Amino acid sequence: MDQLKLTRRQMLRMMLAGGSVAALAACGTAPAATTTPTDEPAAPAAATGAPAQVSQTGSTVTITYWGSFSGNLGEAEQAMVQRFNESQNDIVVDYQFQGSYEETAQKYTAGLQANTIPDLILLSDVWWFGFYVAGAISELDGLAQQAGLDFSDYEPVLLNEGNRQGKQFWIPFARSTPLFYYNKDLWAEAGLPDRAPETWAEFGEWAPQLIQREGNTLRRSAFVHPDGASYIAWLFQGVTWQHGGKYSNDDFTMTMTDPNTIRAAQFYQDTVRDLGWATLGQDINRDFLGGAAAAMMASTGSLAGLTTNATFPVGVGFLPKEANFGCCTGGAGLAIPNGIPDEKKLAAMTYLAFATNPEQAGIWARNTGYMPVRISTKQTPDMVAFFEENPNFKTAVDQLPLTRAQDAARVFVRNGDQIIGKGLERIIVNGEVPSTVFADIDAELTKAAQPILEDLREVEG
Amino acid sequence: MALSEEITLTRTLETSWRTPRLWRFAGYLAMLATVIVIGLPVYWTVSAAFKTTGEIYRIPVTWFPAEPTLANFPQAWNAAPFERYYLNSFITTLGGMAAEVTLAIMSAYALAFLRFPRKQLVFLLLLAALMIPVEITIVPNYLTVARLGWINTYAGIIIPGAAIAYGTFLLRQAFLSLPYEVIEAARVDGAGHLRIMFNVVMPMAQPAIVTMALLSMVAKWNDFLWPLIVTNTTNMRTLPIGIFWLRNSEGLINWGVIMAGSLFLIIPVLIVFLMVQRYIVDGIAAGAVKG
């Protein structure tokens, strides 16, 4: 019985503890009950880790900015917000990390229904269009004019991607392109010239010298493709263009069965199966850094990380050509939600103009490895000096004017990227006939595009 | 007093077992094999926290850090306000766990010992909650929580997940397998249901209750998606989101820092596990025998 009483007391204590936590939870509720991200400055200093001591004058506008940057990119983003907050006294930007691109988009979707939306949002290449079609993001031309922002200095390829019917909805910010990366040590070992291959045919000649076999196992491949989950459809897009094909036309008619698109797929299959010098890997960066693959195509965003962590000198070059040169853009841009007060929209635009001005675009590019989105950034002294130190980065920037906006099938069709990626896995992993697979994929994409086309007709007429 | 009794009991058990040497040896061998097979990936995670990211990307894998470094820990710690994340995680985990344990004990007692028409159906209704994927609840619950004004609050993190089905089920099983005579005896003594619940059932079912509390704690502590969706600002975020923050959003993943950060998450729970496991495995012997 002695023991039982003790237990009862323990239990009481436990209940009390539970109660106090409940009370705490209730405390959490009270001040925040009226809080939505749109109307309350949620302790920006604590939130961004920045000692943003802005004098709270009556006219200060606080805007909430939802983004997906974490790690070193997140730090670079916070630093930029801090510079902005310190540069003026009218607007306070509160940067809040919302998870990956996907999670940010999901959250914005939920927020739209609950009316808890931010004032500025980062959307990736595959997400902004859906929100545009839904009328959830603002047209920016008028706001830009009010903020005194002129679009003519932006890299046209990047800017035009966010333009529909002559109106701007999405401003390039953290944009990347694919690059050809190679392991200079292995290149030298094989006696190859210290440059990326000009054409795939040339690389086909080099590849046998780069591989290393042990029995049936390819211990080192000449080239590694990512799998569907790590966006093979993004990198393959450029390859289809090089072969004279493409995923789709601008009007959403699919061109997966175009002979040239199929030829590109056949080429990919051959590299792995017939020619046997390439592999398909879950983590291409690891294979490349570990020396299990001599070369790869990967985002310019990986340049800094690869260079620091590699035990060998990393070489980069333009993508190889086939019939043509072909290289797509990627990454994320900024949009301003609809349905927030004009005052906030203008404040968001002011920040957007700051974040993409020639000087800030340069700082951002140097800190992150993303492309400078402004043309004049390339001529700033800091950038010129940076290019001298990092010739690889200059290669990436030099390739930028040659890039092209992505095909609708990948970026505007919901899940288009994964639909194409799974198709490529069928071709490469299962060894299925490319024309059959792409006929299936064509049909699947066409079906997936239907609802978007319907909505688009409503929005654009 | 109870303690000394318990010790003598285990002691007699162990000696009376009189395990032959060979069996004992086989037991240790099996334990060693288990620890190696299960523990190797765990060891790798821990050792990776002491490696540079470059080394983690090296092929083949290095099993001992080539150049051991402690730099990942301060780097992880300084990358985000982890003090705040710990506080938030403690509050939401304790709050969620307390709610779940309380609700589970109440519900399980009702299901095990009280009469109610169509009780089996009520039980199935509770179990049905285990059949609804979290994924489909996120959007509707976000809307509900927004309507309640709980976005970005502790209540918003805790309350939607406070109801408990698996814990109720686990405790129902434990309560049902308690020796019925003891409960009957208490009833004959004139004890009401609440008294039986607190003074008889709960002490006897201690291993199950502690187990349930532990599992509930792990679930709350590791919960990622819902706290991410329902909070907007850094000062309301929990540890798993902090670990996610350490991850580069594009380019190379800085695994060294992430592994260090994931130890922030793992270690407190392991400590709790080590502390409470004796209540799960050794605590009841005395109580059950005493009856």
Added chain:
Amino acid sequence: MRERREWLLFALLIGPNLFLFGVFTYWPLLYNFYLSFVSWNFLRPRKRFVWFENYLDVFSQPQFWTIVWNTVIFALFSVGLTLLIGLALALLLNQPLRYRNGARAVLFSPVIMSGAVVAVVWSYIFDPRYGLIDQLLGLIGLNSPNWLGDPAWAMPAVIMVYVWKNLGYAVVIYLAGLQGIPRELYDAARVDGAGPWDRFWHVTLPGLSPVAFFLSVTSILATFQAFDIIKVLTNGGPVIATTTLIFHLYDLGFVSYNAGEAGVIAIVLFAIMLILTIIQLRYLEQRVAYS
């Protein structure tokens, strides 16, 4: 009168739990049921009612049945292996062996580790060229299969990781269950001259049956909803070799923004789980030995 009071107490005890489930779990299910009959992308202001079109669309996709099959295989093997190996390990770690507390902690630690960390560790172990498994197989002159890159091997790999990660759960619950078996039963059996094997069959197994029943029901429900590991380890691939219903649901709902078809999958998933659970309640619970 007394019965009425008991009913009332029952309702009071179980009410809060059910109320919370009502708001945050059953309501989303109902809402989802409604969504399965509309065409909606989560963004459009208007939902179009389409009757059974979503159902027809989902069922007519050739990959749907592959996905159902994947789900069944994954659940069957994961649950079977977890329950059997878990039982063996629980029995082992219930022996009076030294260091068993440490061994239990090692076994439990994968439960706490985050999915993303687990995935990177295992991707090194599975690497066909440099991974640990390849190195071990190399000792006996075999080559490692391309675990995560070969459709035939990806599912076994995912099951392996899932079992590894969840064994700790099962072991902890079994251990708690083992404590609930009164020692007198063992003593009585020994007096009757029963050997270790007889004691296992006639005392341990029946004594564990309430907990084993709990584990079998909840493990099946959990594996049907296992998402994290698949997401980070294979993303449902290669092609759709490891795509399960819950993964398909995620793809349709959160990637394709097809609320209707995701709703259909959720309903299908719910129906399968409900039927399995009812079967288990009907036929399995009769064999459970409650006191």
